[in-house]
Each structure stands twice: as C-alpha cells, then as structure tokens.
Amino acid sequence: MIQRPRGTRDFLPDEMEFRRNTEMKMRKAARQWGYREVCTPTFETQELYTIRSGEGIIKEMYTFEDKGGRALALRPEGTAAVLRMYVNEAKVLAKPLRWCYLSDCYRYERPQKGRYRQFWQFGAELIGADTPEGDAEAILLADDILRAAGVTYDLHVGHLSPMRAILRDLPEDRKRTIMALLDKKNMEGLEETLDSWHLEDLESSLKGLLEADTTDDVFAITGPIPEQERIESMVNVLENEGTVFRQNYGIVRGLDYYTGMVFEGFAENLGAENQIIGGGAYRLAHLFGGDDVGSCGFGIGFDRVMVSLGDVPVPDETVVAVLYTPEAREYAFSLSRKFRDTGFRTEINLLSRGIGAQMKHAAKTARYAVLAGDREMQSGTVTLRNMKTGTQKECSVAEALHGVSQEWQ
Structure with missing residues (x-):
C-alpha cells in the first residue's frame, strides 16, 4: 500500500466542510476590514527566500531545479511572495493596499502536533501605512479574524524599539546571544551569561522590560526613545477598542525581520506548539527591487486554528x-x-x-x-x-x- 508522504494529511468530507466553513468566516472578517484576497504561485524562484534569510534556509525548504536549470522552491510562507507580487504588479496602485490570502506552504521539518510539512497559512498584509494607526489595524484585524473563527487565545503585543534601546551599545554577537536566550525563555542561562560579561545593570533592565505591562513601566526603564509616541498611540487605539491583550516587550522572534510593532497569539489545545499567530511591522519590498515601503501584517497557522477548535462537528444538514x-x-x-x-x-x-x-x-x-x-x-x-x-x-x-x-x- 502506498502511503501519503510524511508530514501531510488526508481530509475526509466532514473535516473538509469544517475547514471550508472556518475559512469562510475568516475571509468574511477580513473583507469587512477592506482586505481583499490575492493568490501567488505555489513555487517561486529560490532567491525570493534566500535574499533575506540567507542560504541556510534552503535546508528547511522544498527546493528543485526545473528543466531550464532554474532554482525554484515551494513557498515556505506567504509574505515574501505577496510583497514580490506588489513590486511586480501593484506598486503604482493607491496606498494603503489591504490584501489577504490563504496559501498552502511547505517546510521540511520534523512533523508534530500542529506542525506539518504541508500546511496552510491565513495571512494579511497592509502595505503603505507606516503609522501607529496601521499597526493597530493589523492587530485589530487579526483579533477579529481569530474570534470569527471561534478561537480562544491570548494576545501579546509589543514593540522592538525598547529592547533595541537597551541593547544598543552591545556588539552584534552579544545581541544575538541574548536574543537567542530570550527567544527560548532561558532566564537562567541569560543571567549566567550577563554575569559572565559583568553586565549586571543590563540584566536588571532586561528583567524589568520583560515584566513591564504598561508603557509607563517601559519608558521608566528605557528613558525617552524616538518611537515612544508611536507606541503609546498604538496602545491607546487598542485599549479604546476594548481589545483584550497583554503588553509584552520581550517578544524577540523575528528581530532581524520586523522593524517595530510585533504581536503574537497563543491558543488552547495546542500543547507546546501553541503559537497560532505572529505578525508585525516590516520593510521588505526594497529587497525585491521595489520602493522602501513600510508594511505590517501577520500569518495565522490555519492548521493550528483547526486543532484549537477541537473535534470535527457532525454536519447538521438536511x-x-x-x-x-x-x-x-x-x-x-x-x-x-x-x-x-x-x-x-x-x-x-x-x-x-x-x-x-x-x-x-x-x-x-x-x-x-x-x-x-x-x-x-x-x-x-x-x-x-x-x-x-x-x-x-x-x-x-x-x-x-x-x-x-x-x-x-
């Protein structure tokens, strides 16, 4: 008997109907914010992904050479292809552009609950709104989409500027070491490392930043920074909208990619792999030959949405x-x-x-x-x-x- 490839799945009719109904709810929520669906090719030139992440990412991708000798790759995520499309097809359109997509993506990694080699990502990109209002809209949109799907989750919102301000005087190699420890939440290792560098004051500042849950707490640690007004404006919009979230200025994943606002969401029923959404502000179009336009967006792990929602309901249909x-x-x-x-x-x-x-x-x-x-x-x-x-x-x-x-x- 020929088995399906490792890290892929088959979906029987009841599950497919459940998935499609959930997709429809998410698409409807996005469209109500003015986000219209786009679609990019399943495979792109390999350079699209290595130009930002380096050749090391190749080991995590499904790559191949076509009959013309061109190096291609199945898309491992959605944002790069959408920004490539913006540069190729839409850079003259009036901004901001509000786009969303549901794409199947492929990564060669060890399968586990909520993590597959073929998976689906629901994403949205807001291109050309480099403002605190744009940052807030991306977060509010993501929150509406997940709640429309029926997901119960915890939303964490932060900004990279306070962390960068604290670490600004460190050499790049030490910054990377600290970021890796913070990303793994290895506080014991962080303390030992900073002690060995005789940076006890930095240890205190970092711990204070990780524990801060208001903008007042953050700027009491960092002092005035250029992005302070932008951060406060974004937080004010979210609070005025009644958004349930936690301020978290210890979010460091994607530090080399994101430029300012960052946010993550963590859902129920997912075990250790419980992050269901990640996003933030970034500048990517210039790498593909376009203008240096500010953008923000997010990716929702659609398969994790389905796991979080639990058992497939029995269809109630005549x-x-x-x-x-x-x-x-x-x-x-x-x-x-x-x-x-x-x-x-x-x-x-x-x-x-x-x-x-x-x-x-x-x-x-x-x-x-x-x-x-x-x-x-x-x-x-x-x-x-x-x-x-x-x-x-x-x-x-x-x-x-x-x-x-x-x-x-």
Whole structure:
C-alpha cells in the first residue's frame, strides 16, 4: 500500500466542510476590514527566500531545479511572495493596499502536533501605512479574524524599539546571544551569561522590560526613545477598542525581520506548539527591487486554528435520499433535480438494490427518503418518509418540498 508522504494529511468530507466553513468566516472578517484576497504561485524562484534569510534556509525548504536549470522552491510562507507580487504588479496602485490570502506552504521539518510539512497559512498584509494607526489595524484585524473563527487565545503585543534601546551599545554577537536566550525563555542561562560579561545593570533592565505591562513601566526603564509616541498611540487605539491583550516587550522572534510593532497569539489545545499567530511591522519590498515601503501584517497557522477548535462537528444538514423502482428511474432523476434546485443535498440510488436495501442505506445517510415507485410516477406524487421518526405520507412533489423545507416531523 502506498502511503501519503510524511508530514501531510488526508481530509475526509466532514473535516473538509469544517475547514471550508472556518475559512469562510475568516475571509468574511477580513473583507469587512477592506482586505481583499490575492493568490501567488505555489513555487517561486529560490532567491525570493534566500535574499533575506540567507542560504541556510534552503535546508528547511522544498527546493528543485526545473528543466531550464532554474532554482525554484515551494513557498515556505506567504509574505515574501505577496510583497514580490506588489513590486511586480501593484506598486503604482493607491496606498494603503489591504490584501489577504490563504496559501498552502511547505517546510521540511520534523512533523508534530500542529506542525506539518504541508500546511496552510491565513495571512494579511497592509502595505503603505507606516503609522501607529496601521499597526493597530493589523492587530485589530487579526483579533477579529481569530474570534470569527471561534478561537480562544491570548494576545501579546509589543514593540522592538525598547529592547533595541537597551541593547544598543552591545556588539552584534552579544545581541544575538541574548536574543537567542530570550527567544527560548532561558532566564537562567541569560543571567549566567550577563554575569559572565559583568553586565549586571543590563540584566536588571532586561528583567524589568520583560515584566513591564504598561508603557509607563517601559519608558521608566528605557528613558525617552524616538518611537515612544508611536507606541503609546498604538496602545491607546487598542485599549479604546476594548481589545483584550497583554503588553509584552520581550517578544524577540523575528528581530532581524520586523522593524517595530510585533504581536503574537497563543491558543488552547495546542500543547507546546501553541503559537497560532505572529505578525508585525516590516520593510521588505526594497529587497525585491521595489520602493522602501513600510508594511505590517501577520500569518495565522490555519492548521493550528483547526486543532484549537477541537473535534470535527457532525454536519447538521438536511440530506434527501431518492429511492425508486426500476420502472420509475427517469421520474426519480427528475425528482432529485427538483430537490437540488430547492437547495437540498440530494442523493439518488445508483446500485441495483431493492427498495428495502435502499431504505436501509438511506437510514445511515439521510434525514428524509423520497420514494418513487410506479404508483407515484403515474399519479405524479411521492412517498415522503422522515428517517428519524419513521413517519411517512404520500403527497404531491410540492408538498414534499415544503415538508422538507419546514422540517416535517
């Protein structure tokens, strides 16, 4: 038996319907903010991803050479391709641009709960609004999308400027060491490292910043910084909107990528891999030959959304099974069409089975059975049976359609 590749999944109908319904809720929430959906190719030139992250990222990507000898890669995330599209197709459009997407992405890494080699990312990019209001909109949009999907999560919002201000006098190698320890939340290792460098004052400042949960606390540690007004303005918008969030100025993931505002979200039911969203402000377009436009956006792990939502619900849908005797086949097909045209999922018998066997099968799959035999065909009627209650009646086609519409008992 040929198995599916490691890190991929199959989705049966109930799960696919659950996924599609969740997607629709998320798309609707994004569109209400003015974000319209875009789509980029599944594969891009390898350089699109290495130009920012370096050649080391290749080991984490699915890469290949096409028949023309070009180095290509399946997309590992969505933002780079969207910004490449902006440079190629849309840099002359009026800004800000509000785009969203749902893309399948590919990374070669060890599969685990909520982490796969083929996965889906719901993302949004706000291009050309380098303002505190733009920062706030990205966070508010993300919050609306996740809540529309039904996700319960904790939102952490921060800004990189305070951390950079504290570390501004350190050599780059020491900054990277500190960032790695903070990213792993290895506070014991951080303390030992700073003690070995005789930077006890820096240790106190960093711990204070990690514990700060108001802008007043932050600027009491850093002193005045150029970005102070922008940070305060963004926080004020979020608080005035009633957003439930925690200020967290210890967010350091993506320090080399993000330029200012950063935020993360952590959801239930995900175990250790509980981050469901990450985003922030960045400048990327100039790397691809465009203008140095300020942008902000986020990526939601759609597969983690589905894990967080829990078990796939049993669909509550009215299904009609059309059963018939051989002489009433054409009549049964025309009946099926009428029920489908009315909006019902309708399944007709396709096997050479007697009415008893058809009825037994319908009991497993349908809420109503519509029986068409020679008598019904001659009189233009049907026998409508409620499979839940066992009651049935012979009636006109119009009455059957109305009965199913009104959930006849």
